[in-house]
Amino acid sequence: MAERVAILLAAGVSSRMNTHLPKVLHEVTGRPMLAYVLDACRSVGVEKIYVVVGFGADQVKERFAEESSDIVWVQQPKQMGTAHAVMCCQEHLAGFAGETLVLCGDGPLIRAKTLQTLIEKHEAEHSAATLATAVLEDPTGYGRIIRDAYGNMQGIIEDSDCTPAQRAVREVNPSYYLFNNQVLFGALERVKPDNVKGEYYLTDALAVIIASGCKVIAVTAVRPEEAVGVNSRAQLSVASKIMQHRIQQELMEHGVTIVDPENTWIDARAKIGQDTVIEPFVYIHGEVKIGRDCRIGPFAFLRHGTAIGDDVVLGVFTELKNASLADGVRARHHSYLGDAVIGRNVNVGAGSITANFDGQSVNQTKVGDDCYIGSGAVLIAPLVLPAGANVGAGTVVSQQNVSSINGKSGS
Ligand code: UD1
Numbered sequence: 523m524a525e526r527v528a529i530l531l532a533a534g535v536s537s538r539m540n541t542h543l544p545k546v547l548h549e550v551t552g553r554p555m556l557a558y559v560l561d562a563c564r565s566v567g568v569e570k571i572y573v574v575v576g577f578g579a580d581q582v583k584e585r586f587a588e589e590s591s592d593i594v595w596v597q598q599p600k601q602m603g604t605a606h607a608v609m610c611c612q613e614h615l616a617g618f619a620g621e622t623l624v625l626c627g628d629g630p631l632i633r634a635k636t637l638q639t640l641i642e643k644h645e646a647e648h649s650a651a652t653l654a655t656a657v658l659e660d661p662t663g664y665g666r667i668i669r670d671a672y673g674n675m676q677g678i679i680e681d682s683d684c685t686p687a688q689r690a691v692r693e694v695n696p697s698y699y700l701f702n703n704q705v706l707f708g709a710l711e712r713v714k715p716d717n718v719k720g721e722y723y724l725t726d727a728l729a730v731i732i733a734s735g736c737k738v739i740a741v742t743a744v745r746p747e748e749a750v751g752v753n754s755r756a757q758l759s760v761a762s763k764i765m766q767h768r769i770q771q772e773l774m775e776h777g778v779t780i781v782d783p784e785n786t787w788i789d790a791r792a793k794i795g796q797d798t799v800i801e802p803f804v805y806i807h808g809e810v811k812i813g814r815d816c817r818i819g820p821f822a823f824l825r826h827g828t829a830i831g832d833d834v835v836l837g838v839f840t841e842l843k844n845a846s847l848a849d850g851v852r853a854r855h856h857s858y859l860g861d862a863v864i865g866r867n868v869n870v871g872a873g874s875i876t877a878n879f880d881g882q883s884v885n886q887t888k889v890g891d892d893c894y895i896g897s898g899a900v901l902i903a904p905l906v907l908p909a910g911a912n913v914g915a916g917t918v919v920s921q922q923n924v925s926s927i928n929g930k931s932g933s
């Protein structure tokens with residue numbers, strides 16, 4: 523097997539997004555777009571990932587600082603096109619004799635399986651360059667794959683450079699490429715900015731490679747929904763919907779019931795156990811863990827850092843943030859539990875909340891096992907409630923008065 527590296531293009535200004543944030547940091551179901559592309563590369567085994575950054579480079583590097591041991595950051599000082607961006611890796615890769623995967627940071631929907639197909643085809647056909655293509659109902663905006671009468675690929679023409687006949691072609695380039703590295707860098711030197719935008723197009727490198735007599739193949743291996751590239755906020759929302767569908771499908775395959783997928787939003791980082799039921803209008807955001815046999819919602823909001831045990835019931839308008847709930851907890855109506863550690867079988871009455879923020883700092887509330895918290899209680903953090911405590915309806919509990927409420931006397 524050939525040695526393989528990846529180049530990810532992530533330097534663009536993304537004017538169509540109308541944003542200050544680098545495009546690849548915009549989130550799809552809770553994770554920056556670039557994270558998905560990195561995952562896809564890693565899943566097929568690459569030695570190193572060269573990420574080309576430019577606009578907002580520092581922000582991108584900082585965001586991935588903790589997971590960058592296999593990343594080499596490459597600066598593209600001025601955004602002169604996708605071929606130019608790849609060319610910026612020359613000083614690192616000029617002598618590399620293996621295969622180079624080239625992907626875009628704004629294509630988060632790429633699947634490992636597609637990359638696997640791309641690699642297998644490339645190796646089986648001994649081709650110099652292989653790309654995966656998709657056939658779309660509406661190909662507007664994408665580079666079109668131009669083939670001859672025998673179906674051999676001739677080149678890629680960008681939407682803005684297409685003739686009307688070329689524009690009618692529905693086979694498009696999602697920008698999933700695998701190259702023989704030496705062929706790639708040889709071809710890049712011959713790419714010229716002869717196009718409407720005056721940029722150096724990576725897509726033109728393929729025509730250069732074909733003209734030099736090397737084998738280039740285009741495999742139609744990309745599902746339409748996987749081809750979506752994010753150039754605008756509208757496409758960001760389309761990509762998010764598709765990703766949400768994937769996340770939910772996977773959870774359902776793992777035994778989670780999602781009553782109304784259309785009206786449920788689950789973060790890509792969430793983990794949910796078997797036989798848990800997610801009722802409509804549940805929003806799960808961030809790293810959230812939910813155990814088995816739970817019933818969540820309707821209308822529950824579970825935020826970052828929340829971990830829920832088994833057999834927990836959370837009902838309408840329950841909001842959790844950075845909260846850990848042991849097995850058997852019930853919080854059926856209108857509760858806010860923030861920065862809380864709730865013991866086993868605790869009942870949280872309707873409208874009871876933790877007051878976790880004192881205006882300056884966020885404080886923790888610990889509720890021992892088997893506590894009973896009546897309706898409308900306010901638990902003022904920092905607070906530790908002993909196991910078995912009984913908090914009456916409407917009580918405002920602070921650590922000072924906690925000694926008067928315990929398992930025996932109640933309050
Ligand atoms: C590109 C392809 C097009 C394809 C589409 C798929 C080219 C010329 N066109 O078009 O055929 O259908 O992707 O989504 O390659 N970038 C840089 N530096 C630059 C320019 C771009 O790093 O100088 C990065 C961008 O940040 C982006 C990626 O390259 O992540 C693609 O650039 P973009 O401008 O979005 O290209 P498209 O017009 O979408």
Ligand code: CA
Pocket residue numbers: 626628751752753
């Ligand atoms: Ca794009």
